[in-house]
Amino acid sequence: MRIRVRPLFLALTLLVGCNGNRDQLLAEIQDPRPEIRAAAVKKLAAQNNTDDLVLFTRAAKDLSGIVRGEAAAALGESQDARVVDLLGELLEDPDEAVQAQAALALAKVKNNNDKAKAYLTLQYGRRGRATRQVIVQGLKTANVANPMATVVAAESKGLWDRNLLALTEGALPERVGAAEELGRSGRPAAVNQLLPMVRDSQVILAAAAVRGLGDAGDSRAVAPIALLLDESFPELRESAISALMKLQDPTAATRLQAVAVEKSAVSPLATDAILTFQRTPATDAALCAIALDGARAEALAAGHAMRSRGGCPAEPIAERLARPASAASGLQAVAGLGPSAQALLPKVTPWLNQPDVTLRTLAVAAVTRVGDASVAPTLQKLYEQEIAGISALRADWIPQALPLKYSPELDPSVPRPQGAKDDNRTGKHAQLFERLQALNAARAKEAGRVVVPPRVPSELGDDVESAKLEPLATLLTGLGALKAPGSLELLKGYANDQNPVLRAAALVGLTYAGPEGVELVRAAMLEPDRELQKTLALALAEQGESGQLALVASLPKMGSEKLVVLGALARVAPPPASASEVLQGVVKEGGAEAAVAAMLLGRMGAKDAVPTLLKALDDSNSVARRDVLLALGAIGDAKSAEVVGRDLYHDLPEIRAAAATALRKMNSGTEAEALEALKGDYFREVRVAAGATPTKDTGTVAGGAQ
Incomplete structure (x- = not known):
């Protein structure tokens, strides 16, 4: 008899205990503390009671993100088809952690699975990096073939359709934005849409189309854009120069040269564009012409660039130096060419004795640069x-x-009566x-x-x-x-x-006077005069290792002026390896300065900086993120590949492109599937970085109409 009663007694005891535990959880789910509510939701979900679905639905609207996250997980475990729409809403939650929980929950839904996948695919293009990565993982769990390629294609199609609609039916501001965004796709179909617009009567729209064509990278746009350099609208000319710089076609050098020597507001832009072109006879000729006939700043920049190319032909410069009317341009060219114009020194030195002060000063500058x-x-x-x-x-x-000594009334060493004024004996x-x-x-x-x-x-x-x-x-x-x-x-x-x-x-x-002179200049770099800082920073940077180390040594004592020093260092050869520690300190501080410092560390190949650069990626809002990724790629440390690979899922195309570029340089094989998927990205820069052929139209791959 006792043997039969005991099991029944134990069963009743357990039932009472479970009910008591459940009552406690039901009370805790209303606790004012969010962590208690979240824990209660999680424990109730583990009991797998269908009656609790209404509790999870209510918790999904909780004010606390941790409660909403646990509610999303609980809804997914319920496998109830009715929760799909609610989880779709949670995918748009302002808290990324909740978004991630909702994405994983949708991937687990077996009933109404197609709708769940549709939510995941749709939201990929609207979410940030962490959620995008979870969405891909969720689709992979749901046995979707090539999940990242699928969501990338869907995002690409959505962007194409939206921008095309805005271009054809939107208001003027929308059309301007759409023209630029269509150009960034790099599709031949986009180029076909934009080419006729470069002559649009609305200058603002024509300029946007030109900028879009610059991003498209299609050589068909070079000739039509080059013609716009003859226009009188500054915005249109500036957009044309910027587009030609991006298109990198040296055939435009001659037209850009004409703009560079006209000494207008856009002349510096035209010179900069030619300086970025691949070296050809046409670009060399253009730079030599600018060195002779451009404004002083552009002429010096062009001449300086030609130093490493062997200089410019001496005959045209010698002809200018032979006549007073044209000597100024010849002297200007020699100043820019520096040591590469050594052969012209006998033609320059006579101008040192000229009565004309302007020509004499130009001659001094020229012989100084020749050295x-x-x-x-x-x-x-x-x-x-x-x-x-x-x-x-x-x-x-x-x-x-x-006089060689003080008069008695002014001599500060002579005692004065108490209270007597001594203003005349001191001070000035x-x-x-x-x-x-x-x-x-x-x-x-x-x-x-x-x-x-x-x-x-x-x-x-x-x-x-x-x-x-x-x-x-x-x-x-x-x-x-x-x-x-x-x-x-x-x-x-x-x-x-x-x-x-x-x-x-x-x-x-x-700066030329060795350590003693460099030290004096370094001290002057700490003064607040920004123009003086720029002048001295460039002068020190050109002095090789000693000057560069002096600049680096000044960085810790500077504030926002760090950009002046870093910019000067960026214009010359990479700093010596000993500069790594100081530059890492700048990266740790963050801000715009961190971007330039990261770039310099990449140029230096500073392997000791890898931990610092990886740590910088922890800041999701860092303005230096792109440059940090590119620096890691330039250093080529394969151990960084996993961390860098996370940014292949970033919502900003420039970050995705930087991550893809870095990974391909590392050549570690990490994230090969993601890189392959990004060859179908909407943005041309991302596709090219991922390894796609630059001229290939990936519109059909991405599922978009042409």
């Missing part, structure tokens, strides 16, 4: 003449001999006396030639117009660049000059 030390004595004489030319101003300034009077003593000492030495010529007093320099000091400033830089005898001491004297023109020139000259 032939044999000209240094001539520059020293010119410097002395320039100082003598300012002597007339000096004579009017203080004509009499200066004492400083002035010291400067006048220095001037007297300089006058005493003028009778004999000295290694270090006298300086212009700062007070006098301040009273002279900056334009009149340009010849002197050019000579200061030249003396430093050619390492003239005594130039170091002379330039050190000007390094603290109150006149900004003379001081900047002296500091640039000091």
